[in-house]
Amino acid sequence: MSCPVISQAAIAPLSRSATFLLLEVSDTLDSINTIRSTLSGISGLAKNIAIRDPGSSFSCTVGIGSDAWDVLTELPRPAELRPFPVISGNVHTAVSTPGADLLFHIRADRRDLCFEFERQLMVRLGDSVSVVDETVGFRYFDARDLLGFVDGTANPVGPDVSASVLVEECDEGSSTSIGGSxxxxxxxxxxxxxxxxxxxxxxxxxxxxxxxxxxxxxDAAAGAQKSHKTLNTIEDDVGVEQAILRDNMPFGTPGSKEFGTYFISYSRQLWVTEKMLQRMFVGDPPGKHDRILDFSTPLTGATFFVPSAKVLDDLG
Structure with a gap:
């Protein structure tokens, strides 16, 4: 069935610019009240920025981490919400970032709109949060990463997007998960x-x-080294392929010789993304890890639930 509530902009179109902002929450009562008030006003703040250029595709998606969910929402927990797991293979490790309580995925076709939204957001939040990581991304040529390959080719399209990204049924009896991701x-x-x-x-x-x-x-022959594409192809127990929505973006500064990709995925079921990462870092079969990791090192790792717009609006 279709979602009966308005979702956040998890399935917004690809943009030319983005800011990925991870924040840690201060657990004082005043801080919690400030954060709740700010989150409930996100839709209004976004409208004030978007109206400056209606054609800029501005949006902001807010995710709440496992440790912060109970503190900020007092709502039933989404069934799969849990901290990002450390995944250790024989050679490479997917790290988990402590203190990543909130995610703001800020997108637009203009960098200045992302900047202005983040500036006003941080003024409102004040000392109630501290910055864990802040990364500015950009669209590179025809949606390529800095390795030179087109990124996001396997993304769902059309009606498959909502079906792959949004929770559409009550999550263990909780309607608060509907429309989330x-x-x-x-x-x-x-x-x-x-x-x-x-x-x-x-x-x-x-x-x-x-x-x-x-x-x-x-695909490679059975038992041989699998490609990145194959390791990220996930099927459920009955052989149905499962999809996630990626909105990855390159980032970097040639002067400091920093070049990277910010991976971000939205999915209706968290286990799909977790299984992709397990196959990448541990290997399938175990020991044959994704060879892209020999050239790409993760600095952060965090998991969030993106609630519906109504859940955010009601936090205040």
Whole structure:
């Protein structure tokens, strides 16, 4: 069935610019009241920014972390909401970021609108929060990452978007989860020198797609090293492929030689994204990790639930 409530902008169209802001909540009573009041006013603040350029596709999506959910909402917990797990493979580890209580995914086709929204947001929040991470992303050519490949090709389209992203049924008897979405973020930095030392054919075998025209390559033989594309293809117990919505963005500053990708996914079921990461870092079969991790290192990892717009509005 379709969601009977208004969702946040989890399924907003891809934008030219974005800010990914992770905040830690101060647990004093005054801070909690300030945060609740601010979150309940997010829709109004977003409208005030968006009206400055109605064609800019401005939006802000708010996610609440596992540790902060009970403190800020006093609502039943979404069934799958839990802290981001540390995933340790033989070679690489997906880290979990402490204190990542709130996510603000701020998007627009103009960088100045993202900046102004964040400025006004932080004035309202004041000392009730502290910044855990702040990353500014940009759209790179034809939706490519800094490794040179088109990113997000496997995203659902059309009616499959809502079906893949939004909770549509009561979550263990709680209607507060309807219209919400699970969100996972990771900030990766790339070893571009090492990556660019590979031939195009080697890069393509790691990704599972051609670099120039983004054509999907055949899967590896059973038991062989799987590509990034194959490891991120997830099926449920009856063989139905499960999708997530990615809105990844490159970030970086050539002067400081920092180059990276900010991974962000929205999904109706958290286990789908978690299984993707398990297959990447541990390998499938175990020991054959995703070779993209030899050139991409995660600096952060956090999980959130993005409640419906009504849940946010009612927090105040």
């Amino acid at each position: 699970y969100c996972v973020v990771q900030k990766y930095v790339h070893d571009l020198n090492g990556w660019n030392a590979l031939s195009a054919e080697e890069q393509e075998s790691i990704i599972g797609r051609t670099k120039f025209d983004n054509v999907e390559l055949d």
